[in-house]
Amino acid sequence: MDDPVLLTGAGGRVGQAILNGIGDAHEWRLLDREPLSSDRLPAGVDEDDVIVADVTDDEEMAEAMAGVGAVVHLAGDPRPEAPWNSVLENNIDGTQTVFETAVEAGVEKVAFASSNHAVSAYETDARTPEMYRTDDDYRLDGTELPRPGNLYGVSKAAGETLGRYYHDAEDLSVVCVRIGNLTEGHPPRNYERGQAMWLSYRDCAHLFDRCIRADYDYEIVYGISDNERKYYAIDRAKEVLGYDPQDDSAAYTLGGDPIEES
Numbered sequence: 337m338d339d340p341v342l343l344t345g346a347g348g349r350v351g352q353a354i355l356n357g358i359g360d361a362h363e364w365r366l367l368d369r370e371p372l373s374s375d376r377l378p379a380g381v382d383e384d385d386v387i388v389a390d391v392t393d394d395e396e397m398a399e400a401m402a403g404v405g406a407v408v409h410l411a412g413d414p415r416p417e418a419p420w421n422s423v424l425e426n427n428i429d430g431t432q433t434v435f436e437t438a439v440e441a442g443v444e445k446v447a448f449a450s451s452n453h454a455v456s457a458y459e460t461d462a463r464t465p466e467m468y469r470t471d472d473d474y475r476l477d478g479t480e481l482p483r484p485g486n487l488y489g490v491s492k493a494a495g496e497t498l499g500r501y502y503h504d505a506e507d508l509s510v511v512c513v514r515i516g517n518l519t520e521g522h523p524p525r526n527y528e529r530g531q532a533m534w535l536s537y538r539d540c541a542h543l544f545d546r547c548i549r550a551d552y553d554y555e556i557v558y559g560i561s562d563n564e565r566k567y568y569a570i571d572r573a574k575e576v577l578g579y580d581p582q583d584d585s586a587a588y589t590l591g592g593d594p595i596e597e598s
């Protein structure tokens with residue numbers, strides 16, 4: 337049994353998308369360094385299961401991990417332009433602390449929120465903007481080497497490598513989800529890149545539900561909806577996790593309005 341599930345960064349956008357979709361599907365332990373207001377908590381989560389802590393603090397994390405079956409690790413600095421001191425502390429040191437304390441506590445599996453920015457330098461001038469479009473067949477599938485486009489992306493590639501290490505050395509099951517662009521209700525507006533990597537709220541919740549329930553060793557998958565315009569393959573997420581996305585950015589105009597079917 338994988339419950340209870342420790343969700344780090346629970347108060348953020350991805351955390352809230354997950355809790356809005358599958359808040360009643362697991363026994364949660366919710367962690368964030370900012371206090372979580374009651375409107376951010378799913379029904380049934382009591383105060384003892386809400387932890388205000390920093391993921392870089394190994395004592396607080398050891399306590400948070402006690403008795404946990406699975407971890408969804410989202411906490412970190414999500415800004416593509418984040419400076420090195422912040423990603424070094426929050427994303428690299430924080431992620432190492434999460435993996436280390438998970439292993440010490442006997443946790444079975446960790447799903448790590450990686451990012452499209454771990455590979456964003458594949459988007460060369462020669463390939464863009466064509467690779468963002470339906471008629472282009474360029475695909476990344478998770479087997480390629482990291483190729484970060486910024487220091488934030490470097491920190492995500494480091495997190496993936498930490499996951500590889502903790503799988504090989506400690507037999508921890510690890511899935512790294514290279515999340516695309518999460519927006520609620522509609523794909524990013526007037527942004528071809530964002531539409532090709534759109535992840536809807538309901539697909540996000542379902543994907544992390546599969547990360548909690550499925551069995552795997554070490555995996556890197558892309559976290560996007562089933563977009564007709566895409567340059568990330570989602571076959572591995574389907575095959576290994578049983579991911580079954582429902583949304584497609586092609587059902588919306590470039591401006592983000594739903595296309596009415598005639």
Ligand SMILES: NC(=O)C1=CN([C@@H]2O[C@H](COP(=O)(O)OP(=O)(O)OC[C@H]3O[C@@H](n4cnc5c(N)ncnc54)[C@H](O)[C@@H]3O)[C@@H](O)[C@H]2O)C=CC1
Nearest residue numbers: 345347348349350369390391411412414449451515517518
């Ligand atoms: N939103 C998106 O489209 C994407 C998000 N991601 C990744 O998903 C994760 C979550 O992103 P968002 O929800 O968008 O960000 P967010 O900023 O909305 O949420 C992050 C949460 O983590 C908490 N946090 C940050 N540093 C912490 C620390 N050291 N200790 C404890 N809590 C800490 C913050 O208080 C916040 O509530 C991040 O790791 C981000 O890099 C990756 C790709 C795309």
Ligand SMILES: O=C1O[C@H](COP(=O)(O)O)[C@@H](O)[C@H](O)[C@H]1O
Nearest residue numbers: 414415416451452453516517530
């Ligand atoms: O990793 C992330 O990626 C998304 C998409 O990147 P963008 O550069 O196209 O905006 C970003 O929105 C999110 O904040 C970030 O964590």
